[in-house]
Amino acid sequence: MVFSTLVPIEDAALVWHVFRLKTCESNFVMKPIFTSLLLGTFLLLSSFTVQRGGIDEVINALKTGNAGQLSSYFDDNVELSLPDKSDSYSKAQAQLIVKDFFSNNGVKGFELKHKGDGPNGHFCIGTLQTGAGNFRTNVLMKMKGGKEVIKEIRFQAIE
Numbered sequence: 001m002v003f004s005t006l007v008p009i010e011d012a013a014l015v016w017h018v019f020r021l022k023t024c025e026s027n028f029v030m031k032p033i034f035t036s037l038l039l040g041t042f043l044l045l046s047s048f049t050v051q052r053g054g055i056d057e058v059i060n061a062l063k064t065g066n067a068g069q070l071s072s073y074f075d076d077n078v079e080l081s082l083p084d085k086s087d088s089y090s091k092a093q094a095q096l097i098v099k100d101f102f103s104n105n106g107v108k109g110f111e112l113k114h115k116g117d118g119p120n121g122h123f124c125i126g127t128l129q130t131g132a133g134n135f136r137t138n139v140l141m142k143m144k145g146g147k148e149v150i151k152e153i154r155f156q157a158i159e
Contacts, residue, residue, distance in 0.1 A: 063109055063110040085097075
């Protein structure tokens with residue numbers, strides 16, 4: 001009641017009415033601004049989500065032994081290591097070699113042991129299960145031109 005001692009009662013009602021009206025008007029203006037800021041913040045933060053589609057698709061290709069799907073993620077040159085050969089191959093060569101490896105060994109499945117983020121992409125480690133035995137498999141993917149590509153894939157026989 002300090003306010004009422006400084007301003008006469010009749011004027012206090014008028015002043016209170018004016019301030020109350022201003023508060024309502026500012027709320028009317030602030031709601032759309034706040035909503036717009038909240039929506040903008042949500043859209044901005046949602047654009048920074050980690051995209052794992054590439055590595056997950058590669059894992060699915062390994063599970064099914066689909067060399068065509070796997071090779072769609074190959075870079076122009078791929079470091080390929082198999083039990084009997086290891087070298088850097090063009091995308092077309094690597095596709096043929098992996099297709100031949102999958103068909104000769106009869107892929108039964110792929111057991112994922114670990115996947116994670118590297119400095120510029122993703123990687124996964126697992127066991128490729130085939131009719132000819134199991135192979136420890138390492139896949140390294142890197143970002144290139146806004147797309148994740150396989151730079152290196154290794155199949156090592158497990159004894």
